[in-house]
Amino acid sequence: MKRRLFLTRTAMSSLTALIGTDIVFGALIPNGYTPLLLQDPDPFTLFKKDKDMVVLNDKPWNIEAKAHLLDDDITPNKFMFIRNNGLIPENIDVNTWTLTIDGEAVNAKKTYTLAELKTKFKSYTYQLTLECGGNGRSEFDPPAKGNQWTIGAVSCATWTGVRLRDVLEDAGFTNKAVYIGYHAADVHLSRDPEKEPISRGAPMAKALQDETLIAYKMNGQDIPLAHGYPLRLVAGGWPASVSGKWLQRISVRDRVHDGTKMTGDAYRVPCNPVAPGEKVKDEDMCIIESMPVKSLITYPQSGAMIKEGQKLNIRGHAWAGELEVTKMEYSIDFGATWQNCPIAKPKNRLAWQNFSASIAFPKKGYYEVWARATDANGTSQPMLLPGWNPKGYLNNACHRIAIKVT
């Protein structure tokens, strides 16, 4: 009921815009009556997403981009993927919103209002790559369970907020601190108030990095509702599930955080490689930390036909979790030969890097342009699917687009 009221309040005001026409006899609609349309709202309008974004799931909302939509250096909201584990919180009141720091490894619980966070601590802005751990899941064989992300669950927006480290130091934590775990306002799918849809976190070393933010702005504006308004964690380079949305509480733990989706198959992969489809014991699963090296060709859109003799200009982004991308290559002959192309420095640590190339094709025909990034440790993207794992995480296989020269 509450959800409907919330939707009514937010959507009724823009009802006309939503359906693109005046409601005939609008004044005759009784109070409390919800037109059928609003019970199943258009996510593109609701979340201000581009019409070409792909809805994988509407309960919970999971929406991804396509490669060519991610062409911007800084991802705007309209092209940013949504990965929700539960229901978006209702009735958010920024005037009463607080963040509490608690846990086994703090001396005393401490609570901050939004205004206190914004005034008491220095603010920082970083461009940070957030990629869903399951981005690319749809390619695994045997298929892995969950939302079947293709390539579009990645973004690199600018985030403004205070350093998690500054807040944790102000609150005071002990030398027993091992891990932080977040708790948030989203609602479990079963609406059981005792259950959290997701409560993940990061080891202290990641929590204390300069770029790990408690953010309140995205691309210079209030964070959109679907992306964690009014407060969220942002831990670039790690599975985006570490960057908890609608943040209310951070527990400084004296052990590895054991919240929802920290255990079992969730965001964990076999510690040692396994054969496709193999059963893996719980104790043989390890938590994903830094994301692997990866890249996307964001221009042109796959399917371009060019004339013989015409050069093809390509561009895209590459990123490598905690590391920097140091080499970028492309191939037009399925990996038989590779050509280097320039890769720009990141705007700051943990931001994706831009590459571009101008390609000449030797003769008419069907081609695929494959892109391959290499990180500072010398590790490259595989052309085939990387190691199978039960939930289909960490697919960083090379991206490719189809080209015809006619």
Next chain:
Amino acid sequence: MEEHDKFKSQIRSIYRLLATLMLLFGITALAIVYLISDPTLSFFKEPAAVEEYVVTPSEDDFDKIENGIHVRTGFKDAEGLMTVVNNCTNCHSAQLVIQNRMNEERWKATILWMQETQNLWDLGKNEDIIVNYLVTNYPPQNKGRREILRNISWYDLTE
């Protein structure tokens, strides 16, 4: 003269009649306009508690099947459809089910996981009906280590 006065008074009475009719017409028009904007005369009543109505199409339409697809959920129309709809779309949408391709063993493990962690109820005899529907209508497809590019939309690129 007398005739002239008589004519004048006739004019006056016709004028009065017309004015009265106009007034009545105006009042009626105002009343109609008000009724359209407030058909329940709520302005004159104590504010009542807001009730919620949800209009759903009639029962026939609600589970309509079109081209072999259950329109409301997107599930394929096959044996066990309504058991799946009634047990598997309360918490999450059907889209989450349809995206996934699993064999019997992994669907059963997924159901057990939902029962242990997600408040899914005991499915009883329905479990076999549901699993059978899923493995029959949404079987795993072999993709190998890398699939060919499919569904390419070709377009002319001139720079």
